[in-house]
Amino acid sequence: MGDDRCVAGTRGKQTVRDMILSLAAIGVVVAAVYFFIPHNDSPSAEQKAVQTVDYRVEVATARRAAPYPVAVPKGLPESWRATSVSYKASNDGKGGAWHLGMLDPEQEYAAIEQSDAPAAKFIKDVTLGAEKAEGKQAVGGAKWDRYKGEKYNALVREEPGVTTVVTGTAPYGRLAELAASLEAKKG
Incomplete structure (x- = not known):
């Protein structure tokens, strides 16, 4: 029974760790899209x-x-x-x-x-x-x-x-x- 709790605790930590890694990967993709797709924030762009x-x-x-x-x-x-x-x-x-x-x-x-x-x-x-x-x-x-x-x-x-x-x-x-x-x- 003690082993089951240890495995369950490890799974919980792995799930949180995997979620954080997934969010980091999404953040890298969003940053790449922002920096590599041309956009114009200058005042003349609105005009x-x-x-x-x-x-x-x-x-x-x-x-x-x-x-x-x-x-x-x-x-x-x-x-x-x-x-x-x-x-x-x-x-x-x-x-x-x-x-x-x-x-x-x-x-x-x-x-x-x-x-x-x-x-x-x-x-x-x-x-x-x-x-x-x-x-x-x-x-x-x-x-x-x-x-x-x-x-x-x-x-x-x-x-x-x-x-x-x-x-x-x-x-x-x-x-x-x-x-x-x-x-x-x-x-």
Whole structure:
């Protein structure tokens, strides 16, 4: 009976020893993967991780399809990068929506949103619920309404037949810079 306890005690020590050796082997493999697989932790890596899109084809399509002049930036520095683009037509010819998402030079998000849908609902949707704020923003020769929200700020211009919203996480100055670059054309 004494021998059984001795064997059981040895087995317990071997099991713990084997487990520690297994964990050490796994640790060596993980370290090798980390050191030998290329990765980039530099600040510019985050900037390069977001895909830049070419929006020329979508602009031409939207300008032909939209019942309003579609606005796109003209003359912005290359440090502004387009990251998303879409035009969604509506079934009844009203409420078509143009979207062009961008990153500004500080990697803040800014988007151009346009639609001929009812303005109040459209503004609320694209600004993620931002509320009209005090004051106006001078953009070129026009005054745009300011909106402030938890996630997005926005500059809004309502014209007959179209509402243009420049919105995002970028500060008002950057949103104004984007708004000032807009050129609206019908295709």
